[in-house]
Amino acid sequence: MNSLYRTMFFVPGNDPKKIIGAEIYRPDCIIYDLEDSVSIFEKDSARILVKYALQYNRPDCRVGIRINQADSPYYGDDVSSMVPLQPDFLRLPKAETAEDIKKLDVLITEIEEKHAIEIGAVKIVASIETALGVVNSYKIASASKRMLAIGLGAEDFRTDMRMERSEDASEILFARNLISLNAHATGIMAMDYVYSNIKNIEGFRADVKLGKQLGYTGKSVVHPNQIGVVHELYTPTIKEIESAKEILNAYEDALKNASGVTSLNGKMIDKPMVTRAMSILSYAKAAGMEV
Amino acid sequence: MDKGIIELINKIPGWENKMPYQGAFAVKPFGRMAGRPVKCVVPGKDKVLELDKVLDAVELKDGMTISFHHALRNGDLVMQKVVAAISRKGIKDLTLSASSLSLVQDALLPYFEDGTITAIDTSGARGRIGEFIQKNKLKKPAIFRTHGGRARAIESGELHIDVAFIAAPTCDKYGNINGVQGKSACGSLGYAMPDAEYAEQVVAVTDGLVSVPLEYVSIPQTQVDYIVEVESIGDPSGIATGSIRISKNPAELVISKYVAEVIKYAGLLKEGIIFQFGSGGIAISAAGFVQTEMQRTGIKAAAGIGGASGFLTEMLANGYIGTFFDPQDFDTKAIESLYFNSRHHEISASAYANPFSANPYVNLLDVAVLSATEVDINFNVNVLTDSYGKLIGAPGGHPDAAAGAEVTIVALPLLRGRLPMLLEKVQTVVTPGETVDVLVTDYGIAINPKRLDLYEILQKTSLPVMTVEELHQKAQKLAGVAEKTILGDRVCGLVEYRDGTIIDVVYDLP
Numbered sequence: 001m002n003s004l005y006r007t008m009f010f011v012p013g014n015d016p017k018k019i020i021g022a023e024i025y026r027p028d029c030i031i032y033d034l035e036d037s038v039s040i041f042e043k044d045s046a047r048i049l050v051k052y053a054l055q056y057n058r059p060d061c062r063v064g065i066r067i068n069q070a071d072s073p074y075y076g077d078d079v080s081s082m083v084p085l086q087p088d089f090l091r092l093p094k095a096e097t098a099e100d101i102k103k104l105d106v107l108i109t110e111i112e113e114k115h116a117i118e119i120g121a122v123k124i125v126a127s128i129e130t131a132l133g134v135v136n137s138y139k140i141a142s143a144s145k146r147m148l149a150i151g152l153g154a155e156d157f158r159t160d161m162r163m164e165r166s167e168d169a170s171e172i173l174f175a176r177n178l179i180s181l182n183a184h185a186t187g188i189m190a191m192d193y194v195y196s197n198i199k200n201i202e203g204f205r206a207d208v209k210l211g212k213q214l215g216y217t218g219k220s221v222v223h224p225n226q227i228g229v230v231h232e233l234y235t236p237t238i239k240e241i242e243s244a245k246e247i248l249n250a251y252e253d254a255l256k257n258a259s260g261v262t263s264l265n266g267k268m269i270d271k272p273m274v275t276r277a278m279s280i281l282s283y284a285k286a287a288g289m290e291v
Numbered sequence: 292m293d294k295g296i297i298e299l300i301n302k303i304p305g306w307e308n309k310m311p312y313q314g315a316f317a318v319k320p321f322g323r324m325a326g327r328p329v330k331c332v333v334p335g336k337d338k339v340l341e342l343d344k345v346l347d348a349v350e351l352k353d354g355m356t357i358s359f360h361h362a363l364r365n366g367d368l369v370m371q372k373v374v375a376a377i378s379r380k381g382i383k384d385l386t387l388s389a390s391s392l393s394l395v396q397d398a399l400l401p402y403f404e405d406g407t408i409t410a411i412d413t414s415g416a417r418g419r420i421g422e423f424i425q426k427n428k429l430k431k432p433a434i435f436r437t438h439g440g441r442a443r444a445i446e447s448g449e450l451h452i453d454v455a456f457i458a459a460p461t462c463d464k465y466g467n468i469n470g471v472q473g474k475s476a477c478g479s480l481g482y483a484m485p486d487a488e489y490a491e492q493v494v495a496v497t498d499g500l501v502s503v504p505l506e507y508v509s510i511p512q513t514q515v516d517y518i519v520e521v522e523s524i525g526d527p528s529g530i531a532t533g534s535i536r537i538s539k540n541p542a543e544l545v546i547s548k549y550v551a552e553v554i555k556y557a558g559l560l561k562e563g564i565i566f567q568f569g570s571g572g573i574a575i576s577a578a579g580f581v582q583t584e585m586q587r588t589g590i591k592a593a594a595g596i597g598g599a600s601g602f603l604t605e606m607l608a609n610g611y612i613g614t615f616f617d618p619q620d621f622d623t624k625a626i627e628s629l630y631f632n633s634r635h636h637e638i639s640a641s642a643y644a645n646p647f648s649a650n651p652y653v654n655l656l657d658v659a660v661l662s663a664t665e666v667d668i669n670f671n672v673n674v675l676t677d678s679y680g681k682l683i684g685a686p687g688g689h690p691d692a693a694a695g696a697e698v699t700i701v702a703l704p705l706l707r708g709r710l711p712m713l714l715e716k717v718q719t720v721v722t723p724g725e726t727v728d729v730l731v732t733d734y735g736i737a738i739n740p741k742r743l744d745l746y747e748i749l750q751k752t753s754l755p756v757m758t759v760e761e762l763h764q765k766a767q768k769l770a771g772v773a774e775k776t777i778l779g780d781r782v783c784g785l786v787e788y789r790d791g792t793i794i795d796v797v798y799d800l801p
Contacts, residue, residue, distance in 0.1 A: 020706075020769060024545050024733040026755070057768060224541035228548075288753045 004028045004286040005149065005189060006218040006234040007227050008064060008091075008125075012037035013046035019053045025224040028231075029062035034078050035069070035093050043074045047081050054085040064125060066091040070100050079104065083111040083122050089148050094156065095126035096133040101143035108146065120146060125191065129153030130160040134175045141186040151191035151220060152179050169195075169207060180215040192216040198223040208233045235287045236280045244277035244284075245291070251277075296782060296796055303431050309785070312794035315694050315726050320647040320790075325448030327489055330516070338466050339500070339518045342376050348517060349492040351377065353384045355453035356412070358490060360483035361391035362458070362470060362619055366529025369458040369496045371398045372521060378407040384430070386410040388452055390441060390482035390640065391685050394418045395529060403428070412450060414438060415675065415685020416784075424783050425682060427799040433784045435675060435721075435797070438482065438618065439644025439651060439691035440789040445485040446641060446648075449791065455490035457483045457510065458524045462497035466515030467508045470620075471630035473499030475525045478599070478620025478629050480509040484639030487514040498524045507630065509637055531623045536602065537579040538572035542704060542733050546573050549731045549754060550660055550702050551580030556752045557729075557745055559658045559698055562590050567597035567659040567692050570621045573702050574660045575602050585611050596643070596652050597659075597688060599635070604628035607635060616652050618643040618688070644691035646789045653688070653695025661689055663703045665717045668759050670724030670739050672701055673717035675786060678710050680778045680800060686721045690789050693726040698745070705732040711766035711773055713759070718776065720795040721786055730759065734769075737762045777801060 009027035011018050013034045022030045032050040034043060050065060065087045067078035082090060092104055104124060112119050124146045128137055134157065141150050154172050158164070163171040176193065183190035192211035195204045208219055208230050219230045236244070246264055251274050254262035262269040284291045292311040300309050310318075332338075340348060351357070357377070359370050370389070377385065378401075387399075387408045397419040402408050404423075411433040416424055424433045436444060444450035457480070460473035468487075470480040475498055487493050487510045494517045495510075538544055550573070554560050560581065568578040579602065585591065592612045595603055599617045601624030606612045608628065615635045620626045628635050644653045653659075664684060665673040672693070677683045693699040701722075703712055713732065728745060730737045737759035738746040750756045757765075784797030 021542060021733075024542060225544070 004218070004234075004283065005062065005191065006287075007230045008191060008218065008220045009224075009227060010037070010066070010194070010220065010222050013050045013065075014038045014042040016049055019049060020057065023059035023061065025227045027061060027221070027227050028218065029064055029088070030059055031064040031066050031091055031220075033066045034074070034082075035066050043068070044077075047078065051081065051085060054087070062088045064089045064091050066093060066127075069094040070103060076107075079107045080111055083108055083117070084115045086117055087122060089123035089125045091125040091127060093127045093153060094129045094133070095140050095150075096128075096130055097136050098139040098143035101126060101140055101147065105144040105146055122146070123148035125149045125151070127151055127153045128179060129156035131157070134178055137179050138182040138185060141182050141188055147186070147188050149189035149191040149217070150179055150183050152176055152193040154193040155196065167203065176211070176214055184215055189217040190215055192219040194220045194222055195226070196222065198226065201225060201229065205229050205233070231287070234283065235289070236284045240280050241284050241289065241291055244280040247273055247277040248281070292793065292795070297793065299782065300432075300785060300793060306785075310792050312723065312788045312792040315723060318790040318792060320447070322447070324446045325451070325489060327514075328491060337464075338515065339464060339520060342373065342496075342519045342521070343380075345494055345517045345519055346376060346380055346382075349454045349494065351380075351382055351454055353382055356386040356388050356451060358388040358452040358455045358486045359390070360457060360480065360486065361389055361393060361414075362477040362480055362482060363475065363525040363530045364477070365393040365395045366475070366525035366527060367393065367395055367458060368523055368525050369456060369521075370396055373456045373496065374399055374402045374407060378402050378405060383407055384409050386412055388412040388450060389414075390438070391415045391687065392417070392420055396420055412436070413685075414441060414687055416682050417684065421682030425797070425800045427779070427781050427783045429783070432782050432796070434787055435686055435784055436787045437644065437686045437690045437789040438640045438688040439646055439653065440686075440787055440791065442485045442639065442641035442645040443647050443789065443791065445489045446645065447791075452486055452490035454492045454494060455483070455486035456494045456496055457487060457515075459495040459497040459499070459510075460524065461499040461501060461505065462495045462515075462518055463501050463503060463505045463512070464518065465504060466495060466512035466518060467505040468495050468497070468510040468515065469505055469507045470509055471507055471626055472505075475499065475523065475527060475530060476626050477525070477530050478626035479617045479637045481618030481638055481643060482640045484510060485641050492516050494519060496521060496524060498522060531621070531626060536575070538576040540572065543573050544576055545733045546702050546704065546731055547576035548580055549736055550574075550577035550700055551584065552752070552754055553700060553729055553731060553736065553749065554581060554658055555584055556754065557698060557748055560584060560588075560590055563593040564590070564657050565594045565596065565655045566592060567595065567653075567656055567696070568603060569660060569662050570598050570600050571662045574662060575600060577660050577702065578602060578606065582606055582611055594655065596656060597692060599625035599628065601625055604632070604635065607632060616643070644688055644695070644789065646691070646694070651691070651695065653691050656692060656696035658698045658700065659692040659696035660700050660702060661692060661722075663701050663712070665712050665714055666701060666703065666727075666730055667714045667717045667724070668763050670701075670727040670730060670759065671717050671720045672722035672724075672727060673719045675721050676719045676797060678718065678773070678776070680718050680776050680798065682784070682797065686786065690722040690726070693722045694789065698728045699726060700729045700731055701727050702731040705734045705762065705766050706770050709770055711770040713763050713766045714773065715763070719786060719797060723788070723794060730762070732762065734765050735762045
């Protein structure tokens with residue numbers, strides 16, 4: 001299993017065929033959805049299906065579960081039945097305040113204690129889907145040590161903001177920027193929003209590129225065909241890897257020789273360059289590339 | 292194979308010397324090829340006759356063997372028309388030799404029931420004819436041959452055809468036939484060629500009779516004794532499907548991409564590669580991924596071999612493939628390509644795959660990408676029966692291409708519905724595991740242990756390479772252990788390997 005979260009692949013929790021088949025697309029992470037893709041008449045059967053899937057056929061990748069929102073009647077049962085399965089995280093939709101996260105943290109802790117699970121093992125990913133949530137995104141991101149990532153729920157955010165969807169998603173650019181900024185400010189991951197036009201792969205590709213430019217760590221995806229595109233764009237190229245290696249070698253040489261000044265091909269090497277080079281190599285390693 | 296079964300088979304007239312399968316290239320042929328009788332046609336003789344009169348002229352009698360090709364696939368009307376006419380004449384006890392039997396041949400059932408046909412020699416059977424075979428109602432077990440194996444049997448005289456009825460999309464009044472013109476065009480007539488060359492008598496059945504000599508000839512007038520004109524030889528919608536395109540099914544695309552990556556990483560994708568891609572969605576999609584890589588690297592294939600579909604003939608037209616050798620066509624685009632593209636060649640089933648010839652085209656293959664109904668942990672492949680032992684397919688060219696290719700890749704989903712497709716033992720062995728190198732599924736890739744060279748290369752890549760046992764366990768974990776299918780105990784079909792040995796048998800169904 002690699003340690004990346006380039007893709008979080010949503011799978012409806014009430015669809016056995018999709019639950020079983022999801023792993024063949026080799027996403028970095030599968031999110032079993034108990035929320036929007038499951039009708040209110042199937043919330044209980046989805047929990048049972050996801051439970052059996054994780055008990056008997058846990059995929060060889062990271063696993064998350066999207067529970068129902070905090071003010072829904074399914075929230076409590078979702079948390080109490082899913083935490084014992086020890087997913088890597090619960091994804092909370094419509095997180096608006098730090099209190100939403102703290103409340104979930106307490107609940108998870110109770111269940112972890114009850115089931116002798118290491119406290120803090122189950123992380124939280126918060127989906128921010130309202131104007132208030134975006135404004136509070138720093139507080140949400142820093143509300144708990146369990147916080148793994150935050151991301152924008154674009155469709156609900158547009159609705160809340162009375163925005164019309166545009167082809168280039170320019171209307172959500174500010175929120176995307178802010179969420180990425182606050183994720184990095186708090187040292188957690190920024191997970192890019194779901195691009196729902198699954199037929200427009202070229203539009204999707206451009207959108208993934210933009211997300212990467214904005215500092216996102218990976219992208220939530222809803223269709224198998226989107227996974228390869230994200231992995232391709234988030235996996236360093238051979239050229240990037242070679243350049244990163246050169247930078248690190250030059251940096252190490254400088255440290256050994258205590259020369260003080262580090263340069264490569266006439267260019268100064270500074271700390272951010274070194275950090276970026278290390279990040280590129282860790283992505284490459286995690287993606288199974290030889291570095 | 293059980294010794295008792297072979298002893299039983301050896302008691303059947305004509306099959307006294309049948310041996311069990313001994314290895315892909317273990318049997319060495321001897322003797323000479325058979326041949327048709329010498330003939331003379333005086334100038335001006337009219338070959339065109341009514342069907343009834345032709346049946347008299349060829350002196351068809353009880354117990355003879357009649358043959359047909361299956362290039363009209365599920366649109367064929369010729370078999371029904373001819374057999375109905377034979378039945379009306381009260382002729383009984385015929386052996387039906389067909390290069391394959393599509394579902395449309397369900398219409399022949401009454402002629403099996405009334406004893407007109409009592410034996411079958413084919414590549415495949417399905418539907419009601421398959422059921423008839425598995426009710427054990429034939430006089431002797433049906434024999435299922437590969438495309439190359441059927442050509443071998445004809446040419447060696449093992450399969451002696453008394454009268455070959457050849458569905459002819461276009462035929463001139465002299466007897467020249469092609470499959471590329473006419474309202475019922477079906478493309479290559481490769482599977483009819485051995486019949487035309489070796490049968491005692493050859494009858495063209497056409498709905499495209501023309502009075503001037505054809506400029507494109509698949510089967511020459513020198514082999515054709517009579518011509519029957521009918522209103523229609525087939526339903527065009529069943530003959531050529533619409534173009535087979537790249538799959539849109541994401542799970543199939545996963546498999547196809549793995550196939551293309553196996554080809555790339557194994558070093559097979561080099562200048563001058565010769566390949567065969569089957570006609571299914573997975574194989575065509577794999578060809579699509581290979582084409583993308585060819586586009587990126589500038590590599591060109593020297594040749595494509597095997598059944599042609601529109602995607603492959605587009606690759607040919609666009610220069611990705613140098614030459615195409617084609618025994619059958621699957622769609623309209625491929626048929627047009629065969630007619631108009633001078634680098635697209637029609638070849639006979641014998642040239643394609645007869646193992647007992649100086650060099651069949653399958654021997655040229657660097658890589659063959661084939662499908663499967665089931666595979667097992669010994670890499671044996673079943674393409675004839677389903678998970679319940681029921682006849683649903685045909686060996687076709689599968690064992691031939693697998694034997695000929697340097698690397699044979701078999702691609703299929705690990706599960707279909709809730710049934711595992713990788714088993715401890717396949718229901719029916721059609722292609723022996725020793726001729727299969729790589730098994731590609733959506734859940735992982737297994738490499739035949741005899742190909743350590745491929746394993747060493749591929750396990751270093753990001754491909755999900757695992758042992759076949761691990762893959763088998765995965766299938767069992769997902770679908771559970773399949774209960775053993777209950778079959779009857781009477782042998783109703785022989786599965787012949789391309790060299791004439793018996794690799795497995797088909798049992799009746801209770």
